[in-house]
Amino acid sequence: MASSLNKPKLIVNGKRIDGRDFNELRPLKIEAGVLKNADGSAYEEWGNNKVLAAVYGPKEAPRYLADPEKAVIRAKYSMASFSGLDGHGRSAPSRREVEISKVTSDVFSNIIEVSQFPNSVIEIDIEILQSDGGTRAAGITAASVALANAGIPMKDLVYAVSGARIEDKMAIDVNMIEDNYSDADIPFAISPRNNEVLLLQFDGGVTPEQMKEAEKLVLEAGKTISKIQKDALKKSYEDISAKYEKK
Amino acid sequence: MRKFVFPGEMILNSPTGLSYSYIENDKTYSKVFGLFDESSKSLIPLKSVWVPHIDDRVIGTISEIGRNGSYSVEINPMVKGVLLTDRRERQKFYVGDVIEATVKEIEHKTTAILERPMLLKDGILMHINTAKIPRLMGKENTMINELTTFTKTKIAVGKNGYVWIKGDNAKRAIEAVLRIESEAHVPGLTDRIKEMLENEGNK
Numbered sequence: 384m385a386s387s388l389n390k391p392k393l394i395v396n397g398k399r400i401d402g403r404d405f406n407e408l409r410p411l412k413i414e415a416g417v418l419k420n421a422d423g424s425a426y427e428e429w430g431n432n433k434v435l436a437a438v439y440g441p442k443e444a445p446r447y448l449a450d451p452e453k454a455v456i457r458a459k460y461s462m463a464s465f466s467g468l469d470g471h472g473r474s475a476p477s478r479r480e481v482e483i484s485k486v487t488s489d490v491f492s493n494i495i496e497v498s499q500f501p502n503s504v505i506e507i508d509i510e511i512l513q514s515d516g517g518t519r520a521a522g523i524t525a526a527s528v529a530l531a532n533a534g535i536p537m538k539d540l541v542y543a544v545s546g547a548r549i550e551d552k553m554a555i556d557v558n559m560i561e562d563n564y565s566d567a568d569i570p571f572a573i574s575p576r577n578n579e580v581l582l583l584q585f586d587g588g589v590t591p592e593q594m595k596e597a598e599k600l601v602l603e604a605g606k607t608i609s610k611i612q613k614d615a616l617k618k619s620y621e622d623i624s625a626k627y628e629k630k
Numbered sequence: 631m632r633k634f635v636f637p638g639e640m641i642l643n644s645p646t647g648l649s650y651s652y653i654e655n656d657k658t659y660s661k662v663f664g665l666f667d668e669s670s671k672s673l674i675p676l677k678s679v680w681v682p683h684i685d686d687r688v689i690g691t692i693s694e695i696g697r698n699g700s701y702s703v704e705i706n707p708m709v710k711g712v713l714l715t716d717r718r719e720r721q722k723f724y725v726g727d728v729i730e731a732t733v734k735e736i737e738h739k740t741t742a743i744l745e746r747p748m749l750l751k752d753g754i755l756m757h758i759n760t761a762k763i764p765r766l767m768g769k770e771n772t773m774i775n776e777l778t779t780f781t782k783t784k785i786a787v788g789k790n791g792y793v794w795i796k797g798d799n800a801k802r803a804i805e806a807v808l809r810i811e812s813e814a815h816v817p818g819l820t821d822r823i824k825e826m827l828e829n830e831g832n833k
Binding site: 423440441442443451496499500501502503531532533534535536537538539540574575576613616617620623624627 | 634636637638639640650652659661662663675676677678679681707708710738739740759761812813815816818822
């Protein structure tokens with residue numbers, strides 16, 4: 384967390400710094416199938432975040448990586464050098480990028496039917512083109528759409544969003560300033576069919592009650608996110624259907 | 631009535647062994663983004679990953695020639711194709727040749743042993759979404775037969791998504807194949823393709 388010396392006021396007149404309510408998501412827009420050469424892809428704009436996710440595979444795994452029992456999921460999260468965070472994307476993957484790549488791979492290893500594709504690898508590339516807080520959640524949400532767009536069999540359409548504590552209030556979907564100065568930051572990834580938690584990271588401090596409240600806010604907002612993900616997948620197919628229904 | 635279904639969506643209240651689905655707590659869920667028809671209980675993915683089955687007819691490119699008369703055939707990024715021939719035989723194929731062959735055996739789910747190879751000379755090779763291959767063939771091959779008759783081209787279709795087309799009218803055949811790929815989910819496909827081919831034939 385950043386220094387609290389010049390901490391900005393995060394709550395103004397009972398609203399958050401960007402005028403949102405505590406349970407309000409930033410505007411979310413997803414488009415599926417934007418890259419022709421990838422097996423599946425998605426472009427996402429979540430507030431000021433701009434994320435491109437691409438899926439390749441399943442394809443033959445390199446010998447050192449291959450698992451004869453199941454497919455290996457290899458996610459790569461990276462921030463473009465122009466994404467807005469100083470010092471990101473200017474050299475080899477940073478500690479932070481390696482960490483996020485690992486947790487993202489773990490999320491999807493639990494949800495993709497890996498046993499159907501032994502000795503193969505499924506690559507998920509997540510590129511943050513512009514960042515404004517909560518990019519790991521944005522990356523997972525976009526990658527999930529890209530995987531469904533690639534036709535990879537999986538148990539669920541995962542979404543992710545961050546919960547947070549701002550002073551004594553619980554909130555969701557933090558932006559960059561809130562991310563840096565909030566009192567707790569808790570990204571969640573959820574499998575919506577049974578609300579199973581696939582990723583839970585935690586930075587800061589909350590009481591058990593506050594944690595429960597964060598989860599409640601996340602699950603509530605998840606309904607909106609899931610719907611946007613599904614609409615994105617349907618869009619191109621519905622457009623073609625609509626062309627013929629008019630006639 | 632067909633509707634869109636998504637991974638993790640419950641499609642049936644009872645455990646049913648449908649393809650592209652899984653069973654959890656005695657209920658059936660979809661594994662893919664696809665179309666589900668409740669009355670016929672069929673789940674059709676809109677995009678799929680090809681998994682080899684014995685007797686699948688596939689199209690591939692010779693990528694390597696082994697010493698003992700075997701050939702490596704590129705059929706899929708995940709599945710390696712291997713074609714074994716009698717070593718006393720004369721070399722039949724060269725690197726870069728496109729062949730059509732049948733899957734005879736599958737080893738470790740990642741290697742497909744091929745048999746009955748046929749050289750596809752010249753022509754154009756294209757790749758489409760493997761979920762649409764059954765639509766391109768049509769019921770009892772009606773769609774593909776219509777395509778070849780109308781465009782007077784030779785067309786070979788591999789289950790692995792490759793389509794090989796040869797003939798003077800190849801361009802029209804390619805257009806039709808791409809249209810089938812993008813419009814297969816809209817009812818009335820056969821009529822539309824027929825109309826398209828007939829209209830162009832009169833020009």
